[in-house]
Amino acid sequence: MESKLLNVGTHEAGNEFESSLRQAFMELEPRLRPPFSIAIPTPQEYSQLNHALLYGVLTEPQFAKIHVKHLHGLVSDGYALFVSLTLRVVLELYNKLVDSVKQQLIWAVNEIVGVFGVGFDGLLVGLLRHTVGCDYTDRGLWLCFELINLLLTNFISLLEQEPSVLTSALYVYLRLLADHCRVSGNVRVDFLKKLEIEFCVKMLREQFHLSMKIGRDLVRLLQDLVHVPEFRNIWKDLVLDPTTFGTEGFSDVGQLYSTRTSSRYFLLRVTPEMELQLRFLLVHVKFRHLKRYQTWFAKKFLFEPERETLIVDMIRFICCAHHPSNEIIHSDSVPRWAIIGWLLSSFRKKYVEANAKLALFYDWLYFDERMDNIMNIEPAMLLMVCSMPQYVGMTQSLLEFLLLLVDNYDQMRSYTVANGVSLAFNSLVTKGVINNVDTLTSCDALSPFLKERLKKLLSSTNETLPHQLCPSRLPHCSADASHLETPASNPKHEPAGA
Incomplete structure (x- = not known):
């Protein structure tokens, strides 16, 4: 059975992780169609079902909603295993995924965020790492758009559940904007820029206490965007009137300079x-x-x-x-x-x-x-x-x-x-x-x-x-x-x- 998940050349060896997902799907495929068994699976069966369901969600868009309902019915670990398997797909396989599978992956991530599956924050961070500012291909811009749309749509719930994801996303999109704002005459980039600016300004104006967790590199990124009117205004307030941000204890941009940026932010941009x-x-x-x-x-x-x-x-x-x-x-x-x-x-x-x-x-x-x-x-x-x-x-x-x-x-x-x-x-x-x-x-x-x-x-x-x-x-x-x-x-x- 050929992989429906990856674009693999004839000269390339198979991927062991992809094979495990596909094998589980092939073995359990009859059990993935309703009516579903109400028996409680053993730990081994539970693991295999999660492998099979993930493969089904990614490769069978016509049955994806059924697979997710099946997952909701059997989940016993807060979706931790399903999320960890999805994260492995993101970190290990993303670049080789078939385009239709990438679309299903984003759909699945939206479903995971909707139920706050255990580890969903790491999954979002993993996807953010695949955004590349200088990639102006349809695929590259598509991922940037899908993620910024997800962040804006789920902003309030993310703020309540995992605000650190929003801080990470702010770092990523400030950096992406530095590249995107130098492009003119590209309709898709122009539309994307509007959403990126909306998100970043929302974070800086409304959630500055989270934004400043980035530390001194926040200043470095903002200085690269002072030619953009929205960020020029933010920079002026940061330097001349820090109280505008309404953050207790913040009174001078020097406080950002004195805070070393955590190494986890630099991982976000490679x-x-x-x-x-x-x-x-x-x-x-x-x-x-x-x-x-x-x-x-x-x-x-x-x-x-x-x-x-x-x-x-x-x-x-x-x-x-x-x-x-x-x-x-x-x-x-x-x-x-x-x-x-x-x-x-x-x-x-x-x-x-x-x-x-x-x-x-x-x-x-x-x-x-x-x-x-x-x-x-x-x-x-x-x-x-x-x-x-x-x-x-x-x-x-x-x-x-x-x-x-x-x-x-x-x-x-x-x-x-x-x-x-x-x-x-x-x-x-x-x-x-x-x-x-x-x-x-x-x-x-x-x-x-x-x-x-x-x-x-x-x-x-x-x-x-x-x-x-x-x-x-x-x-x-x-x-x-x-x-x-x-x-x-x-x-x-x-x-x-x-």
């Missing part, structure tokens, strides 16, 4: 497949083999010019959501800084490059070692140090950008920003990530102006950096930096060859 492949690169690939995997990764995820905006999300994910163990750090696996350096060499649009560098340094600006994780700021430091002297242009570009942020990012809190960056340097030295700041300030290849500017910054803030600490190992510093090649450098936007 698809499960992207996450799997990025973790594979950072754990299992040896530095000497990186070029070959870079080429494959670029063809898979960065093959179109519009997709370079994904790099911003990848950098936040690598810095804040992927923290390798000491064993990995001291092995010859590809270090995080090398992947980021390669990604930073990929841009055609200057504004995307600036957003990517901001994503890299964002946690430096308000760094507080009592709250922030040094692993979030380590990749930027190692990239600057390990690019010298052979690729000092990378070091100079990053350091110049960091110092420009200190001077210009938030002039009302310029001292706070300068102190945060100084504290970041201090922590990187005291924790042994680098031996001393002289690595930068004494480099003959760096601009004298940048070196003097850095010295002035570090000497003018309250925290004094130690000049010499116990040496630490800089992983892969002596490795061949040619691995920092651009993944898409030719005029046809094809990845560069190995």
